[in-house]
Amino acid sequence: MSFNTLGLSEPLLKAIKDQGYTIPTPIQKQALPVVIEGKDVLAAAQTGTGKTAAFTLPLLERLSQTHPKMGKKQIRVLVLTPTRELAAQVAQSIKNYGKYMKYSSTVIYGGVGINPQLATLRKGVDTVIATPGRLLDIAGQEGIDFSALETLILDEADRMLDMGFIHDIKKLMKMMPQRRQTLLFSATFSPDIKKLASGLLKKPVLIEVAKENTTAEQVSQVVHFVDKSRKRELLSQLIKTKNWRQVLVFTRTKHGANRLTKQLEESGITAAAIHGNKSQGARTKALASFKANDIRVLVATDIAARGIDIDQLPHVVNYELPNVPEDYVHRIGRTGRAGQSGEAVSLVCIDEHKLLFDIEKFIKSKINKVQIEAFQPDPDIKAEPIQNGRGSGQKRRSENSRKRSGNNSSRNNKHKETKRRAQKTTP
Known part of the structure; x- marks a missing residue:
């Protein structure tokens, strides 16, 4: 099977050829047709098997087939990732495969200034790739409009749960239209992932191209x-x-x-x-x-x-x-x-x-x-407990989320109080 048989248009096929790929991976073979059809997808595959292209290619195809309802560009596709590096990686993938297409995208994450990101969003973009924390900060400043959103992708969803982003994700979900296509991609399936999927996806197509919890044979x-x-x-x-x-x-x-x-x-x-x-x-x-x-x-x-x-x-x-x-x-x-x-x-x-x-x-x-x-290890050395690990990281993430929420609440309360006083003193 080649990419030509998966329903992709000529600009995408040309970009794929530029990248040196000729044969789709198993996850790509299964995901591309159903994503192009607009169905929800719950997919699991080992890392390094082409998951990113499995959703970026069909989403670019859908962008080329449909047009926004209003003249100004609005966000039609949102990709959530757990880390800045992964957000940048997905953004680069979209840039590589969409090089012969007319669309606009931006990447949103913390660690850099928020004002340039707000300015880009105000101008209008088709696709946003973001980490949940920074996106929630922007949403808190009314800097983003999800009303035209057509497709939501949660990439490496299991890692987002591990890092304590579940509360941020749930808050963001409440701002999005109920009628949308949702794709959930994960390296592993777990009870928590299946629980998250049940609340987000509607009659999803299940795709699993590797045995659960296995490592790549190569x-x-x-x-x-x-x-x-x-x-x-x-x-x-x-x-x-x-x-x-x-x-x-x-x-x-x-x-x-x-x-x-x-x-x-x-x-x-x-x-x-x-x-x-x-x-x-x-x-x-x-x-x-x-x-x-x-x-x-x-x-x-x-x-x-x-x-x-x-x-x-x-x-x-x-x-x-x-x-x-x-x-x-x-x-x-x-x-x-x-x-x-x-x-x-x-x-x-x-x-x-x-x-x-x-x-x-x-x-x-x-x-x-x-x-x-x-x-050779010294046989006289005794084992000592390991104190540091991901659990403590999760705790810090949770504390940081609460701190951010508290700061936002404090700012909002101060704003309301200032407004109330102004109204009270206005003749």
Whole structure:
């Protein structure tokens, strides 16, 4: 089957050819026709299988087939993503595939000034790609109009739930028209995802192209047991002796990412860190340098697990295992994309044996263990509890959401009080 058989117009087929693609992936084969028909979709597929194109291509096709009801451009398509990096990735995909079409789009996320975003929205755009938090802030300032919205897409919906965006999403849903097409794309299905889908989707077409909670077959996985104090030494040795040129390394905490980046630089390995405490400019610069091979190592927290799209990224390293097994699948899904092979290496200390057990239980598979002789763990070291993890991140996200809501409420109350006093003193 080729893209020519999926109902796409010539401008899109030409753009697909420019990108070097000829055969659609399984998720694309199934999703494109039903999305073009205007049906709701609940889709699950492993990361790196072409989910983004599975919704951007048919949405661009629908934009070309229909026209807004009013003269001024209004938002007809909204894509919600959990991270800034993923929002930028989706925006780039829409730009690449829509290069021969007439449409306008913008990307909305935090970490940058809100006023330019408000100005762009006031001029009118067809498509908005946004993170929930910033979009809700803009909606709170009456800076966006959803009345003409035709299609809503929740990309990586499971990650949005993990990051505590569910309340923001529900608030946004109340502002949108009931009659719309809704697409929910996720790397995994879970009870929470199915519950969310039941409240948003109407008679959705269910698409699942991989077994639940599995990892991509083209990614080779290996575990090296090592003492926690020697992980940095082992990582440096692997990078240098195996001549790895492009390595994505995951740590559990922001502080750990900064510390490891500094240590790698001191050992002569070019590296940069990317995490939530970095400014958007710094995150964009680090990712661009990594993609351009100007640095060998990008050290990231799980914020990057869904936002880095490099077709031929060869190596992913779990410097620290994630506390939640699903995150392991998302992390190693950054390699082995678009049919390419990849390698996922996990450096596991005594503290993380339980985490490794949980991951293998989740993916229903044993990971190959290879012991490096010079890094045999000390048998006298006892396991210690792991304090930091995604759970604490969720708590902070929830607290931040409440804080933002509280600030908005406070501003509104002050505005109402000022208005009341003005009315009272007006003759």
